[in-house]
Amino acid sequence: MDIEKLSDKIVAGDRRALARAITLVESSRADHRAEAAELIEVLSRKTDAQAIRIGLSGTPGVGKSTFIESFGKMLTGKGLRVAVLAVDPSSARSGGSILGDKTRMELLSRDPNAFIRPSPSGSHLGGVARRTREAVSLCEAAGFDVILVETVGVGQSETMVAEMSDLFVLLLAPAGGDELQGVKRGIMEIADIILVNKADGDLKPTAIRTCADYAGALRLLRKRAYDPEDFPKAMTVSALQRDGLEKAWGEMTALTEWRRENGHFDTRRAAQAQFWFEEEVKQALLAQLQTGIARDALVRIGADVAEGRATPTRAADRLLREIGALPR
Ligand SMILES: Nc1nc2c(ncn2[C@@H]2O[C@H](COP(=O)(O)OP(=O)(O)O)[C@@H](O)[C@H]2O)c(=O)[nH]1
Numbered sequence: 001m002d003i004e005k006l007s008d009k010i011v012a013g014d015r016r017a018l019a020r021a022i023t024l025v026e027s028s029r030a031d032h033r034a035e036a037a038e039l040i041e042v043l044s045r046k047t048d049a050q051a052i053r054i055g056l057s058g059t060p061g062v063g064k065s066t067f068i069e070s071f072g073k074m075l076t077g078k079g080l081r082v083a084v085l086a087v088d089p090s091s092a093r094s095g096g097s098i099l100g101d102k103t104r105m106e107l108l109s110r111d112p113n114a115f116i117r118p119s120p121s122g123s124h125l126g127g128v129a130r131r132t133r134e135a136v137s138l139c140e141a142a143g144f145d146v147i148l149v150e151t152v153g154v155g156q157s158e159t160m161v162a163e164m165s166d167l168f169v170l171l172l173a174p175a176g177g178d179e180l181q182g183v184k185r186g187i188m189e190i191a192d193i194i195l196v197n198k199a200d201g202d203l204k205p206t207a208i209r210t211c212a213d214y215a216g217a218l219r220l221l222r223k224r225a226y227d228p229e230d231f232p233k234a235m236t237v238s239a240l241q242r243d244g245l246e247k248a249w250g251e252m253t254a255l256t257e258w259r260r261e262n263g264h265f266d267t268r269r270a271a272q273a274q275f276w277f278e279e280e281v282k283q284a285l286l287a288q289l290q291t292g293i294a295r296d297a298l299v300r301i302g303a304d305v306a307e308g309r310a311t312p313t314r315a316a317d318r319l320l321r322e323i324g325a326l327p328r
């Protein structure tokens, strides 16, 4: 593959080249991995285009797809180019991808200023997240103004998405008071903006109440250095009625501007790059454990542990010495 040529096409905004490049970063073949790594490096030299990367999370049924359709169309209506990606480690298992319901994104998927790519498949979150993160940088090099990264509210996937986003939006449904407990504190802590969706029709009063509850909960969290006075904040929207979306975008851009002006934007991206570097090292080391000598040692020494001939601690120490991860 001609990486030089492919990178030029991507920077020039060729969508097919972009799609091909994403297929390349999604491949697990060693030669493809090497080409993908080179491509991303070449692109980082060729362009310093910067998008606003928005992480979007919410449980199934909360209205993510509907929101992306409405919000995405609003953005393209402003002349902005929008890319939609996803991290969904369960997509391989459940059969249907997180972005599979394209019917809810019919207009956006046909919009020439939008690019929608379903989650790479795989049950291993680390691998899925890495491929999406690389797809984010490809879309950024391709000149997209806004990159939306969707994820479902399961396990660690929100943390991963937050680590590849400039701001993190949590979509919630109108609910009774006690359901506030259902949102894990860790998720609240990484949210920049909470959007209580479905604030329309009969649900509107409940949505307004839910929003006030979450605004209260956000105020109780520890102040973060990278937030202006009135963030994180909660607001209501209706993805279906396209209500509150302009306001939500206004808040997102205001927050991003403030962070840029105060140096937090760049600091955060630098910290994220470091996070992913460490993540790559960890993944590579873990992968080493699954190969050859290490695999054999795991099985052999593992049997000693199971049969009571060695304690877990001593056995781990022995294994690490055997494979050279600790001095013998
Ligand atoms: N009333 C109302 N229903 C909505 C709204 N947004 C989404 N829905 C409905 O909620 C259901 C789930 O929406 P969907 O976008 O597929 O949710 P996702 O699973 O989070 O992607 C669908 O029946 C939507 O029509 C909204 O703003 N108001």
Ligand SMILES: [Mg+2]
Binding pocket: 064, 065, 066, 098, 099, 101
């Ligand atoms: Mg959906």
